[in-house]
Amino acid sequence: MPTVSVIIPTTCEERRWSSLQRAIASTRASEGVDVKVxxxxxxxxxxxxxxAELRARPDLTVAYREEGSAPLAQRHGRTLVGTEFFAFLDDDDEYLPQALAQRCAPLLADPQLGFVATNxxxxxxxxxxxxxxxxxxxxANPLAALARENWLASCGGLFRTSSIGPVYFDDPAPFLEWTYLAYRLALDFNMAFVDTPTFRIHDTPASLSKSDAYRAAELDVLRRIAALPLPAPVARQVRGKVGAACHDLADQARMAGRYGRAVALHARSLLLPGGWRYLAYSRKLLPFALKRPAAAS
Incomplete structure (x- = not known):
């Protein structure tokens, strides 16, 4: 029976307690695998x-980090893995029945695979x-597909422990970290994608993906991705997404009255692949560009 560690980062607050219990229960209910939570x-x-209640449970390994960061908690959890495979689950999400067994099957069948992603x-x-x-x-092409949608959800992967070490979780992007990780892993490892749904993400108004910080971080993450040794067609796709992010942030800056930053970001968007699409937007910023030099802040 394959052995799997499931890492669940949590703030362990009262308001998240019921969802955390659901996440743990969905993991403990896994069949066909030996699970360590x-x-x-x-x-x-x-x-x-x-x-204290978590620590009293003999079926759990519980660790604590003073710094509040889900990516760093995930990284710490990876250092505690001693099983053949490992996976992650956010405390407000859940696995579906047979999730881990379905993910293990391709990895057991093909030792050349580094990881599996699922729908x-x-x-x-x-x-x-x-x-x-x-x-x-x-x-067909995992790297190229990432330009369309991220296929590696935080709770959607299973990783071979001997292949994917803690180094892949060092220096994580503060947001969009799973998109960044997907690019890194797809560059370095063979993978399989299982189209069977194996998890459920519960989207809430309080999700980090709704925060302003999350949206503002997109440009920085895309720049980090663009710095990876990507194949030329994929690199062009990513640079086009950098341009789109610059355009969106330029519009936000203009609406907020930060015209210098808006002009600077707009100028960058024009110089990247697909920048012609934003040329007509220049008319909204031209009066401010003529008044003072563009300076990002």
Missing amino acids: IVVVNGKRFDAAKL GYRCVGGEDRLMVSCAAAVR
Whole structure:
């Protein structure tokens, strides 16, 4: 029976307790695999009684990090893995039945695979929506497919421990870290994509993906991705996405009255692949460009 560690980062707050219990239960219910659950409590907002309850459970390995960071908690959890495979699960998401066994099958069948990614659901307003719309594109060219959609959800992968070491979780992007990781892994390893849904992400208004910081971080993450040794066609795709991010941020800056930053970002968008699409937008910024030099802030 294959052995799998599932790393669950959590703030262990009272308001997240029920969803954390659901996440743990969905992991413990896995069939066909020997599961070890590693809960990494991070930050100072934890409920002391709930943390004590977790630590009292013999079926869990519980670690604590004072710094509140899900990516760093994931990285710490990776250092605690002693099983053949490992995976991650956010404390507000859940695995579907047979999730881990379905992911293990390709890795057991082909020792050349470094990891497996699967499809899953995003639950919005009680309605399940399929995460990855074109599995065929992912299977044909995983790197190129990332320009269309990220196929590696935080709870959607299974990784071979002997191949994917803690170094891949060092220096994580503060947001969009799974898109960045998907590019890195697809560059270095063979992978398989399983189109069967194996997880459910519960989308809420409080999700980090809704925050302003998340949106603002997109440009920096795309620049990090563009610096990777990507094949030329993929590199051009990524640079085009950098241009689109510059355009979006330029419009946000203009609406906020930060005209110098808006002009600078708009100028960058014009110089990147597909920049011609934003040329007409120049008329909205031309008066400000003529008044003072563009300077990003």
